[in-house]
Amino acid sequence: MSAGFPDFRLGSVLATSFTATLTERRGEALERIPTPQRLVDWLAVSGLAVDSCTGAQLELARELRESIHAAATAAAIHAAPPASAVRIINDRSIQGRAAAVLTPEGTREWRLSSPDCVEDALGVIAADAIGVISGERDGKLALCASPTCQAAFFDTSQSRTRKWCDMGTCGNRQKKARFNANQRKDPG
Numbered sequence: 001m002s003a004g005f006p007d008f009r010l011g012s013v014l015a016t017s018f019t020a021t022l023t024e025r026r027g028e029a030l031e032r033i034p035t036p037q038r039l040v041d042w043l044a045v046s047g048l049a050v051d052s053c054t055g056a057q058l059e060l061a062r063e064l065r066e067s068i069h070a071a072a073t074a075a076a077i078h079a080a081p082p083a084s085a086v087r088i089i090n091d092r093s094i095q096g097r098a099a100a101v102l103t104p105e106g107t108r109e110w111r112l113s114s115p116d117c118v119e120d121a122l123g124v125i126a127a128d129a130i131g132v133i134s135g136e137r138d139g140k141l142a143l144c145a146s147p148t149c150q151a152a153f154f155d156t157s158q159s160r161t162r163k164w165c166d167m168g169t170c171g172n173r174q175k176k177a178r179f180n181a182n183q184r185k186d187p188g
């Protein structure tokens with residue numbers, strides 16, 4: 001199903017995993033949910049399975065994603081979030097009608113009001129973003145040290161000194177770049 005499409009970058013925080021469906025915003029931006037079906041795929045692996053998604057719903061999702069990105073970026077630099085981003089995040093949160101349910105195994109699941117209600121899934125993501133941005137969750141919003149990325153990510157490390165949104169991608173690339181620069185500096 002994912003053939004020909006860029007892979008997802010999934011983290012442990014729903015809201016920032018969602019913003020990571022667009023990467024390299026300051027470089028050659030890579031859209032990881034280019035089609036409605038890819039949003040369906042992303043929601044499925046994120047515990048918010050829906051049956052289908054329309055083009056209009058994909059647009060709503062991307063609008064929410066960029067609003068979360070803008071508000072999270074502002075929070076990371078201790079600035080007030082843009083008013084338009086706040087309005088969109090709140091609209092999505094208010095209009096979502098998903099319910100948290102406890103499974104017999106004692107884990108949480110999200111129950112959507114109907115299987116094609118992408119809006120319910122977006123409501124869950126918006127509410128998660130509110131929790132992260134408002135500072136009520138244990139962690140700290142920070143901006144990725146990669147100049148072409150600068151993604152806002154949620155640092156839950158003990159020391160709160162994580163530098164990259166993703167160690168395997170941005171962190172690794174920065175390390176390699178530094179290694180190559182050092183190699184070039186060697187005499188001979």
Ligand SMILES: [Zn+2]
Nearest residue numbers: 144149165170
């Ligand atoms: Zn990054």
